[in-house]
Amino acid sequence: MAFTASAPRAFIQQQNLVEQVADYLTQAIIQQHFLPGERLSEVQLSRDLGVSRAPVREAARLLESRGLLISKPRRGFFVRALNAVELEDVFDLRLCLERHAIHRLVERYTPEAKRALEQQVDVLCEAAESNDGTRRIEEDLQFHRLMLHYAGNERLLRAFDDLTHELRLCITLITKTHEAPDTIATSHFKLLEALDSGSPDACHEAIDYHIGVARKFVVKGVGETGEHSDEDILPR
Amino acid sequence: MAFTASAPRAFIQQQNLVEQVADYLTQAIIQQHFLPGERLSEVQLSRDLGVSRAPVREAARLLESRGLLISKPRRGFFVRALNAVELEDVFDLRLCLERHAIHRLVERYTPEAKRALEQQVDVLCEAAESNDGTRRIEEDLQFHRLMLHYAGNERLLRAFDDLTHELRLCITLITKTHEAPDTIATSHFKLLEALDSGSPDACHEAIDYHIGVARKFVVKGVGETGEHSDEDILPR
DNA sequence: GCTGGTAAAACTGTCGACAGTCGGCAATCG
DNA sequence: CGATTGCCGACTGTCGACAGTTTTACCAGC
Numbered sequence: 001m002a003f004t005a006s007a008p009r010a011f012i013q014q015q016n017l018v019e020q021v022a023d024y025l026t027q028a029i030i031q032q033h034f035l036p037g038e039r040l041s042e043v044q045l046s047r048d049l050g051v052s053r054a055p056v057r058e059a060a061r062l063l064e065s066r067g068l069l070i071s072k073p074r075r076g077f078f079v080r081a082l083n084a085v086e087l088e089d090v091f092d093l094r095l096c097l098e099r100h101a102i103h104r105l106v107e108r109y110t111p112e113a114k115r116a117l118e119q120q121v122d123v124l125c126e127a128a129e130s131n132d133g134t135r136r137i138e139e140d141l142q143f144h145r146l147m148l149h150y151a152g153n154e155r156l157l158r159a160f161d162d163l164t165h166e167l168r169l170c171i172t173l174i175t176k177t178h179e180a181p182d183t184i185a186t187s188h189f190k191l192l193e194a195l196d197s198g199s200p201d202a203c204h205e206a207i208d209y210h211i212g213v214a215r216k217f218v219v220k221g222v223g224e225t226g227e228h229s230d231e232d233i234l235p236r
Numbered sequence: 237m238a239f240t241a242s243a244p245r246a247f248i249q250q251q252n253l254v255e256q257v258a259d260y261l262t263q264a265i266i267q268q269h270f271l272p273g274e275r276l277s278e279v280q281l282s283r284d285l286g287v288s289r290a291p292v293r294e295a296a297r298l299l300e301s302r303g304l305l306i307s308k309p310r311r312g313f314f315v316r317a318l319n320a321v322e323l324e325d326v327f328d329l330r331l332c333l334e335r336h337a338i339h340r341l342v343e344r345y346t347p348e349a350k351r352a353l354e355q356q357v358d359v360l361c362e363a364a365e366s367n368d369g370t371r372r373i374e375e376d377l378q379f380h381r382l383m384l385h386y387a388g389n390e391r392l393l394r395a396f397d398d399l400t401h402e403l404r405l406c407i408t409l410i411t412k413t414h415e416a417p418d419t420i421a422t423s424h425f426k427l428l429e430a431l432d433s434g435s436p437d438a439c440h441e442a443i444d445y446h447i448g449v450a451r452k453f454v455v456k457g458v459g460e461t462g463e464h465s466d467e468d469i470l471p472r
Numbered sequence: 473g474c475t476g477g478t479a480a481a482a483c484t485g486t487c488g489a490c491a492g493t494c495g496g497c498a499a500t501c502g
Numbered sequence: 503c504g505a506t507t508g509c510c511g512a513c514t515g516t517c518g519a520c521a522g523t524t525t526t527a528c529c530a531g532c
Binding site for chain 2 (some may be wrong): 058090104
Binding site (some may be wrong): 041042044053057073075076177 | 512513514515
């Protein structure tokens with residue numbers, strides 16, 4: 001059941017200011033409009049966006065729960081800054097979640113799931129050829145969301161989504177240097193092959209390889225920029 | 237490093253109303269003061285607690301991000317109700333996280349970690365003999381928090397904490413029927429033994445057994461009460 | 473007695489304002 | 503000349519109020 005409502009992407013027009021502000025802030029943070037560690041003033045934001053402080057506060061709380069902002073009592077909200085260790089942790093958790101997911105998925109690999117994933121890989125390959133880095137990342141993530149979805153544990157998917165926000169935070173930050181389109185394609189095809197084989201071990205290996213590649217790629221990127229050395233979050 | 241500050245439990249007195257309201261709501265929900273699916277009125281709450289609506293709203297948002305409340309636009313907040321499927325999902329995710337954690341932990345099982353875990357098992361055993369169900373659960377969860385902590389991935393621990401709120405939601409709800417004290421004890425001793433053995437496979441087996449027992453216990457409880465049949469969240 | 477529509481009540485979303493607090497700057501003291 | 507203390511500005515935490523919407527209650531018609 002509930003197949004029709006699969007992979008929902010919030011079609012409903014969000015009229016409430018809170019979500020609008022949250023989206024604005026998310027985009028601004030990801031696009032480096034706000035620098036990591038920077039302090040966000042509520043009054044400033046409410047003035048800039050033409051709304052009162054209440055929606056701004058609620059949106060900030062939302063972003064805080066997503067790990068994009070940090071709140072210090074009586075000090076305000078600060079843009080989250082990830083150091084190398086936290087980045088490793090994020091990818092380690094991702095590995096944890098996706099391993100589990102693919103193990104579940106291979107046991108219930110329906111034709112519908114297979115079709116959906118293959119279709120998404122097509123979309124992804126197309127996106128990979130384009131120059132739109134954001135779209136490439138989103139389609140990539142969408143593929144993994146689908147995997148998690150068809151694994152049949154909605155709570156697992158939610159945990160992944162929570163993590164995704166932090167992934168975006170650092171990925172978009174780094175990926176000026178693009179992954180080669182064919183690398184992306186083959187990397188995902190291997191996952192499909194492993195699923196087709198029906199072997200849990202093959203799946204395990206495939207996902208380890210897949211995420212390992214992504215991890216190295218991003219961690220290397222962080223190393224290059226050399227920012228965020230050892231200390232935790234910047235604000236004081 | 238940072239060993240001394242491990243497992244911090246917020247010494248500073250929390251003066252802000254938001255956290256106070258959040259704590260109040262959390263307790264009220266767990267203790268079944270508010271029934272699953274019940275609607276919470278902001279004005280009512282603010283009147284009862286003697287504060288304005290702003291802190292109540294923010295606290296509700298916080299609880300929403302923790303999965304204890306559900307917000308429907310223009311409708312308000314509702315107490316989350318878990319059905320059997322969602323409950324299975326929660327335990328499946330818990331298994332996913334703890335498996336990963338214990339695999340990491342067994343590879344870096346320091347004497348300090350060993351000592352801390354053993355000490356916590358002692359505390360837990362003591363709590364198990366008492367009649368305080370809440371304390372028993374909290375000490376049990378604290379043991380697992382410690383495992384996750386010493387596994388060395390803070391993000392993994394956060395994911396577990398997020399899940400914990402939902403666990404409390406259903407566990408406290410069910411566990412009038414107590415687990416036998418000796419069951420709790422041996423169940424945790426097996427985990428320690430597996431860690432001592434240094435064998436990942438033994439750890440894997442131990443944690444699977446451990447969580448399997450807890451899962452059966454809770455799921456059975458839900459089955460007994462017979463509530464929350466199939467449909468998702470109650471509101472409407 | 474039941475159904476459909478209308479009006480009142482209650483509630484959420486949003487706003488502007490006030491008070492307490494924190495950080496920074498300058499003046500004073502050693 | 504350096505350190506400490508007091509003051510000032512800015513900002514967060516909290517509050518009460520207003521507008522739009524949803525729910526409920528009531529009444530007329532069948």
